[in-house]
Amino acid sequence: MQPTYPSEASEFRAKITDFLNTNLPADWTGIGALSDDQSAEFQSEWRKTLRATNLLAPNWPAEYGGGGLTHIEQVILNEEFAKRGAPTAGANDGFSIGMVGNTILVWGTDEQKSYYIPRILDGDDVWCQGYSEPDAGSDLANVACRAELDGDEWVINGQKIWTSQGHTANMIFALVRTAPDHSKHAGISFLLIGMDQPGVELRPITNMVGHDHFNEVFFSDARCPKGNVLGELNNGWAVGNTLLGFERGVAATITSLSFGAEFDKFVEMARARGLADDPLVRQNIATFYTNVQIMRYRGMQALTRYLRGEQPGPESSIGKLFWSHHHQAITEAAMHMLGAEAMVGFGDESRGGLGPPAIGTENTPSNWVASFLIARPGTIYAGTSEVQRNIVGERVLGLPKEPRADSGPWKDSR
Numbered sequence: 204m205q206p207t208y209p210s211e212a213s214e215f216r217a218k219i220t221d222f223l224n225t226n227l228p229a230d231w232t233g234i235g236a237l238s239d240d241q242s243a244e245f246q247s248e249w250r251k252t253l254r255a256t257n258l259l260a261p262n263w264p265a266e267y268g269g270g271g272l273t274h275i276e277q278v279i280l281n282e283e284f285a286k287r288g289a290p291t292a293g294a295n296d297g298f299s300i301g302m303v304g305n306t307i308l309v310w311g312t313d314e315q316k317s318y319y320i321p322r323i324l325d326g327d328d329v330w331c332q333g334y335s336e337p338d339a340g341s342d343l344a345n346v347a348c349r350a351e352l353d354g355d356e357w358v359i360n361g362q363k364i365w366t367s368q369g370h371t372a373n374m375i376f377a378l379v380r381t382a383p384d385h386s387k388h389a390g391i392s393f394l395l396i397g398m399d400q401p402g403v404e405l406r407p408i409t410n411m412v413g414h415d416h417f418n419e420v421f422f423s424d425a426r427c428p429k430g431n432v433l434g435e436l437n438n439g440w441a442v443g444n445t446l447l448g449f450e451r452g453v454a455a456t457i458t459s460l461s462f463g464a465e466f467d468k469f470v471e472m473a474r475a476r477g478l479a480d481d482p483l484v485r486q487n488i489a490t491f492y493t494n495v496q497i498m499r500y501r502g503m504q505a506l507t508r509y510l511r512g513e514q515p516g517p518e519s520s521i522g523k524l525f526w527s528h529h530h531q532a533i534t535e536a537a538m539h540m541l542g543a544e545a546m547v548g549f550g551d552e553s554r555g556g557l558g559p560p561a562i563g564t565e566n567t568p569s570n571w572v573a574s575f576l577i578a579r580p581g582t583i584y585a586g587t588s589e590v591q592r593n594i595v596g597e598r599v600l601g602l603p604k605e606p607r608a609d610s611g612p613w614k615d616s617r
């Protein structure tokens with residue numbers, strides 16, 4: 204089954220293909236083929252090209268410097284970029300454009316939009332996400348980091364943890380407690396905080412592939428202007444959830460392309476090792492092929508919703524749950540195929556983010572080992588699988604809510 208695109212779509216597809224042919228290097232095979240340094244250099248230059256051609260934030264209105272593209276055009280752009288292994292944005296843009304930028308466009312005042320949106324596009328502000336705390340992960344509404352008004356400024360005290368790429372950011376969006384006497388969900392605000400100030404201290408946390416991917420962030424009398432609340436005061440739970448919908452759902456239409464490429468590599472490795480006739484390997488191949496097809500159909504479903512102009516809602520949890528478990532299963536099966544060779548250590552692929560390997564990544568044992576390790580946190584970040592199942596149960600299927608022991612005023616559990 205193929206999705207049917209409106210006739211004008213093929214014209215736009217040709218335009219994007221031309222753009223890629225003109226702007227990608229002649230010997231381009233995908234960003235996965237570049238070394239760490241080459242990749243960082245390419246991405247920073249590529250971001251400038253996308254910015255100059257209004258393709259950096261294709262969904263944003265033209266008046267804010269976005270591409271003003273229709274939903275179908277955005278999907279085509281994502282598809283063509285994914286097929287070529289070309290990034291659609293720069294390093295922290297998942298946070299800057301994909302999360303906070305999109306959320307500012309939904310919840311921001313005119314003043315906030317006209318101040319922050321151009322700064323994001325120009326790379327003047329690079330964002331990270333300050334949601335989790337030692338006692339507030341799945342139970343996110345338990346955030347204890349406080350902000351208190353002092354004249355025209357908020358004074359922030361407390362701690363965030365697991366702040367991905369915090370060391371490359373100058374701004375953090377944080378859920379903070381602004382009304383400790385209100386009930387748990389009702390006393391939180393969504394605050395935009397500058398990181399380049401003495402009251403903000405970062406300590407790196409090294410992940411299991413040896414990268415300082417995330418950080419602890421400590422606020423000690425850090426400050427930000429009173430006007431830096433996004434959405435209304437004490438309405439941070441609603442604003443924060445809008446952002447989580449973008450975090451979990453945004454790539455639905457192209458997920459099957461990158462996982463399809465990983466699947467092809469799995470089959471290639473089975474053939475190269477003379478295992479293509481092994482019944483267990485064949486069974487795995489059938490399962491993983493089916494999974495990729497399910498992702499493709501879900502992509503079409505998401506496409507239909509985008510075409511209706513709907514925002515990603517709680518259904519995005521289904522996709523997150525599905526791809527993260529698939530990724531663990533296929534990489535585990537690869538470890539079984541490699542056997543003792545899986546002890547070779549891990550390769551450069553570990554830099555490619557938390558999803559499937561970037562297009563162009565070499566099909567080597569060490570890159571599979573990296574993928575296996577990188578697939579582990581997939582079922583934790585952006586909400587654990589148990590939390591996603593609760594969301595699907597309660598908010599998609601309308602099942603009765605889990606008993607909550609935490610109604611009434613918020614209690615500081617530190």
Ligand SMILES: Cc1cc2nc3c(=O)[nH]c(=O)nc-3n(C[C@H](O)[C@H](O)[C@H](O)COP(=O)(O)OP(=O)(O)OC[C@H]3O[C@@H](n4cnc5c(N)ncnc54)[C@H](O)[C@@H]3O)c2cc1C
Pocket residue numbers: 331332333334335336337339340341342364365366367368417557580583584585586587588589590593
């Ligand atoms: C790679 C990575 C990057 C991350 N980046 C960021 C970031 O940039 N910014 C940020 O703010 N956070 C980030 N996080 C943190 C992430 O959001 C949390 O780890 C996640 O929400 C889980 O919280 P926790 O680690 O405190 O685990 P806990 O909430 O303590 O969960 C422990 C276990 O209990 C289970 N559990 C908890 N509650 C329930 C329930 N109600 N029902 C059933 N089971 C339950 C969980 O599923 C889990 O298995 C990142 C995490 C990872 C792994």
